[in-house]
Amino acid sequence: xxxxxxxxxxxxxxxxxxxxxxxxxxxxxxxxxxxxxxxxxxxxxxxxxxxxxxxxxxxxxxxxxxxxxxxxxxxxxxxxxxxxxxxxxxxxxxxxxxxxxxxxxxxxxxxxxxxxxxxxxxxxxxxxxxxxxxxxxxxxxxxxxxxxxxxxxxxxxxxxxxxxxxxxxxxxxxxxxxxxxxxxxxxxxxxxxxxxxxxxxxxxxxxxxxxxxxxxxxxxxxxxxxxxxxxxxxxxxxxxxxxxxxxxxxxxxxxxxxxxxxxxxxxxxxxxxxxxxxxxxxxxxxxxxxxxxxxxxxxxxxxxxxxxxxxxxxxxxxxxxxxxxxxxxxxxxxxxxxxxxxxxxxxxxxxxxxxxxxxxxxxxxxxxxxxxxxxxxxxxxxxx
Ligand SMILES: Cc1ncc(COP(=O)(O)O)c(C=O)c1O
Numbered sequence: 008x009x010x011x012x013x014x015x016x017x018x019x020x021x022x023x024x025x026x027x028x029x030x031x032x033x034x035x036x037x038x039x040x041x042x043x044x045x046x047x048x049x050x051x052x053x054x055x056x057x058x059x060x061x062x063x064x065x066x067x068x069x070x071x072x073x074x075x076x077x078x079x080x081x082x083x084x085x086x087x088x089x090x091x092x093x094x095x096x097x098x099x100x101x102x103x104x105x106x107x108x109x110x111x112x113x114x115x116x117x118x119x120x121x122x123x124x125x126x127x128x129x130x131x132x133x134x135x136x137x138x139x140x141x142x143x144x145x146x147x148x149x150x151x152x153x154x155x156x157x158x159x160x161x162x163x164x165x166x167x168x169x170x171x172x173x174x175x176x177x178x179x180x181x182x183x184x185x186x187x188x189x190x191x192x193x194x195x196x197x198x199x200x201x202x203x204x205x206x207x208x209x210x211x212x213x214x215x216x217x218x219x220x221x222x223x224x225x226x227x228x229x230x231x232x233x234x235x236x237x238x239x240x241x242x243x244x245x246x247x248x249x250x251x252x253x254x255x256x257x258x259x260x261x262x263x264x265x266x267x268x269x270x271x272x273x274x275x276x277x278x279x280x281x282x283x284x285x286x287x288x289x290x291x292x293x294x295x296x297x298x299x300x301x302x303x304x305x306x307x308x309x310x311x312x313x314x315x316x317x318x319x320x321x322x323x324x325x326x327x328x329x330x331x332x333x334x335x336x337x338x339x340x341x342x343x344x345x346x347x348x349x350x351x352x353x354x355x356x357x358x359x360x361x362x363x364x365x366x367x368x369x370x371x372x373x374x375x376x377x378x379x380x381x382x383x384x385x386x387x388x389x390x391x
Contacts, residue, residue, distance in 0.1 A: 021377050023329040024209040025370025029270070032372060037266045044262040052237075053258030059265050060220075066268060067186070067194035069202070069222040071229035074256035075236045078183040078205020081219035082110035082153065084254065085179045085201040088221075088231045091116050091150060098138055098176075099153040100130050101337040101348075102357035107153045107181050108338050108347070119149070119350045120339045123357055127297040128310070129162035130154050131356065132170060138351055139174050151177030156185035156195060158296065158333075158366070159211070159304035164190045164198045179203065186212055186220075187275050187305035196222035201232075206256075206264060211278070211305045211371075212271055214260040274371025278306040281369050281378050285309055288382040292389040293319075294363075308333060311385075312363040319388055320365055326384045331366045 022028055030037065044055055056074055063072035075081050091097065093115025099107045101120035108118045119142070122134045135152070142149050152171070154162050162180075171178045180199035182188070188195045196202040204210075206218030221232050231249070234240050239251030282304070286295055294312035298304065310333065313319055320330050337357040339348035348354075367381055 021328055021368050021381065022370065022372075023331065023368050025368075025372045026208055026213065028370070028372040029267075029274075033266070033270060037263060040262040040266040041259055044258050047258075050258050051255060053261070055258045055261035055265060056256055059256075059261040059268070062265065062268055063220060063222075066271070067196045067222065069194065069196040070224045071222065071226070071232075073221045073223075073229060073232045073236065074261065075219045075221060075232075076252075076254040076256060077217040078181070078203060078207060078219040079106040079110055080236070080252060080254040081183075081203035081205065081221045082106055082179065082181055083113065083252065084221050084232050084235050085203055086111060086114055086116065087235050087249075087251075088223075088228045089151065089177050089179070089200060091177075095150045096142065096147055097151050097153060098135060098149060099338075100155065100357065101339045101354045102128060102334065102360050103155045103157055103181075103338065104183070104334065105338065105341065106183070107155050108341075108344055111153070112344070112347075116150075118344070118347050120337075120348060120354055120357075121351065122354045123360060125356050125359075127160065128157040128360065129160070130167070132163060132166050134351075134353065135170060139170070139176075141350075149174070149176060151179065151200075153179045153181060154199075155181035155183065156188060158308040158310050159185050159188050159306045160296065160298060161185060161188055161190040161195050161302050161304075163299070164195075168198065182222075183207070183210065183219075184307040185305055186210070187271060189303040190299075191301050192303075197224070200225075201228060206260065211274065211307050212264065212267060214263045214267070216257075216260050218256045218260045218264065219254075220256075270371070275305050277371040277373070278369055279304070281373050282306045282309055284375075284378050285367070285369075285382060288379075288386075290386045290389050293385065306369055308366040309369040310364050310366045312360070313365065314363060315388075316363050316365050319385070322388050323367075323384060328381055328384055329368060332364060333366050334364070335361055337361055 183205035239249030241248035
């Protein structure tokens, strides 16, 4: 692995997401940025918010970046802007975070679950096609899909675009874990009708509270989302042309993100160095994450798979290596969403993934010796 500044990032206990070290290393600038916003006193829709939206667009080359209160609202805003209505149908994978099913359900939209691939965590496109055919036969009109680029790796966008075009489906891509990732050398925000992200603190680009953003190339959608997020405002806040939400990103979070955005490229590069090291050095007893040749991942998580997952987790905990299980239960098995699992029960890969996944430490401030210790400890577990 390329030498990094081990001496700068002082060796200390292994952090899972690195937010503590990131603050340690950049405290002065982040504090100054927050302090400026406090002194300016424009806590809601202050100039920091507009500036951040411009800088986010510069970063990912999307024409429109509209910030909002969190990544879940970002999906809700996308659905509302695309005119999804109560009673519509939308397809989404059953492996992932709850928001991709929660947002549509809140609007009365019926989710239909689809399986993921056996070898990665992306939507299974063959299964998607089967569902589209079944729905047609049953005279159910599917209006769109919500995908999520879990752990940072984009889905097979080329195939997805073809399916969406063929079947006239709207495509919302939940990029909460993939802002900064690329597909065919272009930002992930440039492919779907609307892409969303979350600035939850532990995300690769995270703030110190809740935050989110919606990206689109369409001026019409951007203008509608900008209205929807402020109570559906027209000329002003007291003129309401849509039923909307209160979903603004506050100025203090914007000031944190402006500062963190300056560090982001360097942090992504470091995440890629760590993931390359893991991919080369972790033993063959575990299944390593799949990576497409035409993608560049932000590696929000490095997620391995093993049948011994729970024992390995316990072993790593004893060795002071934190891990997380993303995600322990498929969405179709969640109590609140079980009722939506009638249309498609063939979700075996989602179930298997839930039993086998384990995310290990990775972040933009991880030093070589820590990554070496993590890999060595995992490999030792299998030598026992
Ligand atoms: C894939 C995915 N989608 C959506 C969200 C929701 O984001 P937020 O917590 O900002 O609402 C998350 C956050 O964990 C996520 O990981």
